[in-house]
Amino acid sequence: MKQRLLPLYVVSVYAFLHVPLLILCAFSFNSSRFTVWESFSLVWYRAMWNDAALAEATWNSLLIAVVSTVIATAVGTLAAYGLWKKNARLLSGSLYLSLVTPEIITGIALLATFQWAFRYFQFQLGMHTVILAHVTFSIAYVLLVVMARLRTADPALEEAALDLGATEWQAFRLVTLPMLRPGIAAAALLAFTVSFDDYVITSLVAGVDSETLPMMLYAMARRGANPVVSAISTVILVGLGALILASERLQKS
Amino acid sequence: MGALSLDAIYKDFPSHRVVDGISLTIPQGCFYSLLGPSGCGKTTTLRMIGGFDEPDRGTIQLGGRTLNGLRPYERPVTTVFQSYALFPHLTAAENIAFGLERRRDPDAARKVQAALDLVQLSAKAGRLPAQMSGGERQRTALARALVVEPELLLLDEPLSALDPKLRKQMRLELKELQSRIGITFLFITHDQEEALSLSDQIAVMHKGRLEQIGTPQQIYLQPATRFVAGFLGAVNWVGDVGVRPELTRISREAPAPGARVLEATVNSAMFLGDCLQVETRTPAGDQLIAQIAHGLGEFRRGDRVHVWWRPDDEMALPQ
Numbered sequence: 001m002k003q004r005l006l007p008l009y010v011v012s013v014y015a016f017l018h019v020p021l022l023i024l025c026a027f028s029f030n031s032s033r034f035t036v037w038e039s040f041s042l043v044w045y046r047a048m049w050n051d052a053a054l055a056e057a058t059w060n061s062l063l064i065a066v067v068s069t070v071i072a073t074a075v076g077t078l079a080a081y082g083l084w085k086k087n088a089r090l091l092s093g094s095l096y097l098s099l100v101t102p103e104i105i106t107g108i109a110l111l112a113t114f115q116w117a118f119r120y121f122q123f124q125l126g127m128h129t130v131i132l133a134h135v136t137f138s139i140a141y142v143l144l145v146v147m148a149r150l151r152t153a154d155p156a157l158e159e160a161a162l163d164l165g166a167t168e169w170q171a172f173r174l175v176t177l178p179m180l181r182p183g184i185a186a187a188a189l190l191a192f193t194v195s196f197d198d199y200v201i202t203s204l205v206a207g208v209d210s211e212t213l214p215m216m217l218y219a220m221a222r223r224g225a226n227p228v229v230s231a232i233s234t235v236i237l238v239g240l241g242a243l244i245l246a247s248e249r250l251q252k253s
Numbered sequence: 254m255g256a257l258s259l260d261a262i263y264k265d266f267p268s269h270r271v272v273d274g275i276s277l278t279i280p281q282g283c284f285y286s287l288l289g290p291s292g293c294g295k296t297t298t299l300r301m302i303g304g305f306d307e308p309d310r311g312t313i314q315l316g317g318r319t320l321n322g323l324r325p326y327e328r329p330v331t332t333v334f335q336s337y338a339l340f341p342h343l344t345a346a347e348n349i350a351f352g353l354e355r356r357r358d359p360d361a362a363r364k365v366q367a368a369l370d371l372v373q374l375s376a377k378a379g380r381l382p383a384q385m386s387g388g389e390r391q392r393t394a395l396a397r398a399l400v401v402e403p404e405l406l407l408l409d410e411p412l413s414a415l416d417p418k419l420r421k422q423m424r425l426e427l428k429e430l431q432s433r434i435g436i437t438f439l440f441i442t443h444d445q446e447e448a449l450s451l452s453d454q455i456a457v458m459h460k461g462r463l464e465q466i467g468t469p470q471q472i473y474l475q476p477a478t479r480f481v482a483g484f485l486g487a488v489n490w491v492g493d494v495g496v497r498p499e500l501t502r503i504s505r506e507a508p509a510p511g512a513r514v515l516e517a518t519v520n521s522a523m524f525l526g527d528c529l530q531v532e533t534r535t536p537a538g539d540q541l542i543a544q545i546a547h548g549l550g551e552f553r554r555g556d557r558v559h560v561w562w563r564p565d566d567e568m569a570l571p572q
Contacts, residue, residue, distance in 0.1 A: 154338055156334045156335075156336050156338035157338050157340065157341075159303075159305050159325070159332075159334070159338065160332070160334055160338035160339075160340070161340075161351070162304075162305075162324065162325040162326050163304075163325045163326070163330075163331055163332045163398075164326075164331065164352035164397065164398075164401060165326045165352050165355035165356055165401065166326060166351075166355050167326060170355065174351075178340075178342045179340075
């Protein structure tokens, strides 16, 4: 009895988790506009491909994700290294705060900050504010992943490098950085994913020129069931899924 | 090249004083051990010589040149770390070449090969640390530290990560290597057997201070303090007189005159393989242990015996 129930239970849990996504994928290949299966078709993928507004939103999302990932990865890695070197437990612990802060709060706080800054500097909501916002919330993810890698590192490695004649900079560049490389790559992939994904914070700090893919999807989905939305979602799902898998694999290596 | 001298070195940690006024001189070419229990300050002393920590007070000199304030890469000293600290992304040969490359040594390739030969690792030159055995890693670390021709090599418990059989073999190799190349070795250990078998000179450390400096024989046979006597091996104490169990004899009949004799009762007799260990108790309550060769009699709990030793074998501790 026990042996039969366990597989059944496991299948149910996985179904509960993944069936909605499978349904979404399935209907993206449906020739009908409605949620009734008609026949297999790539018509919605063709529609997606030819949509100029969609292309612009995708470009915006990619640009924001790449720029914020580069900045967040650089800053986050250096911060992780510094916190590890100084063994600053309180400071590293406080970083979790930004991970558990509700996104809507982070978004409102950033918006308030930007509006306050607008009084003194001449600038408007736009791509730059979205990128800044993404950098702020991505840094915590980068820190987390790089810190995890550092925690397993032997502190004597850098000392050994100094001992053999390397300066502090050479020790970092020739020993610590190569050792951290898989962790940094994993962190960058994760930062890219959370940036590309983000809707709540982005929608609050975006300007007229900076509509992202998630914002556009949200707007389209609000207007009712749309197989193009399903098609876009499927593409994003597969793309980001691959990134996450790559990130996991890198973290283990 | 020249002697290493520490002059009145002090180092405080936030909670306590770790090194409490250490002075010693290590002659050039010496195999010198700092021996003590964990937490005695020996590793901190080593780190101050290597340049990873700075003393609060006191001077460190090597061949007359003051090392205080110099960064690790400015000191003619290298270290074999307890964890070996091999660079995990570099092969054995690349690890060994690391120090030579920092010095832009034009002769690096030949020196790396010579160092690999020295520690018999030529066949494993292309291996990453993760693909090596414990002994191979230890030898790579040794070669990496020696190839830059330091004036002094620091070894931080380099054998402690090896299994006991390998440890004994590496001990022999280490001793042989040091006498061949003639560089001063400063060896840190908490293992008295290791220190006794390897060293020309031993400094015993306890609670941040030096208890005694001497040859292995002096340290073992004429300990200056009760701590040194006890740390280097088991001791039978009768008041302020101590004697090693392997120099303590036991017999049913009274020994010839001239020996120090106590009457005692056997508590237990244990077969230890290479000897028989008999535990006895005197009427005064002192516990005396004798390790005797096989064939010197059988003893059972409750037997009344004479425990004795030669006066020459006594440790005379200054009060």
